[in-house]
Amino acid sequence: MTLRSALARIGGNEDLNFLLTNRLPRRFATKLMGRISPIEQPLVRKASIGLWRLFCDVDLSDAADSRFRSLHHAFTRALKPGSRAPDPDPRVLASPSDAIVGACGRVEDGRLYQVKGMDYALADLLGDETLGAPYRNGSFVTLRLTAAMYHRFHAPHDLSVEEVRYISGDTWNVNPIALKRVERLFCRNERAPIRVRLDRGGHDMLLVPVAAILVAGIRFTFADVGPHIREGGTRAIPLPGLVHMSKGEEMGWFEHGSTIILFAPESFALADGIEPGVQIRAGQALMHLPE
Known part of the structure; x- marks a missing residue:
């Protein structure tokens, strides 16, 4: 079993998923993410983006940038012009x-x-x-x-x-x-x-x-x-x-x-x-x- 499939199995277990994502200190975890994600130090950047891509099926093909300074930069990425053109119908x-x-x-x-x-x-x-x-x-x-x-x-x-x-x-x-x-x-x-x-x-x-x-x-x-x-x-x-x-x-x-x-x-x-x-x-x- 690959690591990705093991993570998918954990995600499919509702009790375990709820426990892991809600019973930890939510505010502390949120503040911690807010401090870690902008770090541009190469080792931290590479590890955090790597973990993100491991846990999530991320598609960066339409991102405006091909390289990211930090996890925060990747999360909040802009897209190539025209990637999300709005429906032109005024109705x-x-x-x-x-x-x-x-x-x-x-x-x-x-x-x-x-x-x-x-x-x-x-x-x-x-x-x-x-x-x-x-x-x-x-x-x-x-x-x-x-x-x-x-x-x-x-x-x-x-x-x-x-x-x-x-x-x-x-x-x-x-x-x-x-x-x-x-x-x-x-x-x-x-x-x-x-x-x-x-x-x-x-x-x-x-x-x-x-x-x-x-x-x-x-x-x-x-x-x-x-x-x-x-x-x-x-x-x-x-x-x-x-x-x-x-x-x-x-x-x-x-x-x-x-x-x-x-x-x-x-x-x-x-x-x-x-x-x-x-x-x-x-x-x-x-x-x-x-x-």
């Missing part, structure tokens, strides 16, 4: 990231689910009843970024960023095994709701990046959060004036795999083929805007 809301689609569908009277049999309140996720009011019966899609994926996320349409909040929280793993075992998991983890307004139709939408274990930070291209977003605790993040972004423009990145939950008004519909378990790339059709 299409594009996926903001590469991801595996998780729970998706309709919010029902302010409640949605992380997996079947595990629901949670939209107001708990956002920390604000008013912020979630336009989506009480809206559409939602959960997008899970694995550790091997491209970690940057992009504007799903031409839009203006209206508001950004940061909510302090834990760093549970967000894989399907944890989602089946930890109630209200997304409401427990740290997250950063982003309220945007689309140019087309003036529709409001929400993107909610959710951090997870080993995520040393969420970064935005349009706002300065300082060295670490969690410093300062729950708060509104100031914007540098009017922030307008074109469809496909980079909005930010995770410093490890995580999740984005996207909310749209009731009049939006999921694109064909969007269902749990489907793998999607940034720029592909995710939802359709109303006529």
Whole structure:
């Protein structure tokens, strides 16, 4: 048995997987990853990138760089120009990231689910009843970024960023095994709701990046959060004036795999083929805007 197949067998054992990825000191492990991943010393760089590629099925063929200064540089890699061109149809809301689609569908009277049999309140996720009011019966899609994926996320349409909040929280793993075992998991983890307004139709939408274990930070291209977003605790993040972004423009990145939950008004519909378990790339059709 190869080492990779042995690791795959461990990953397939749900009890062991949950124990290894959630019962260790999550905050300590996250801080440790935040310190190790930027190290550029050749031995550390080679070992950390080697372990990452051993544990994850990483494809770096479309990366803009062929050599990486550190594990952090590889995780947060940019891509070659044109690698994630957004769907040009103005009626299409594009996926903001590469991801595996998780729970998706309709919010029902302010409640949605992380997996079947595990629901949670939209107001708990956002920390604000008013912020979630336009989506009480809206559409939602959960997008899970694995550790091997491209970690940057992009504007799903031409839009203006209206508001950004940061909510302090834990760093549970967000894989399907944890989602089946930890109630209200997304409401427990740290997250950063982003309220945007689309140019087309003036529709409001929400993107909610959710951090997870080993995520040393969420970064935005349009706002300065300082060295670490969690410093300062729950708060509104100031914007540098009017922030307008074109469809496909980079909005930010995770410093490890995580999740984005996207909310749209009731009049939006999921694109064909969007269902749990489907793998999607940034720029592909995710939802359709109303006529």
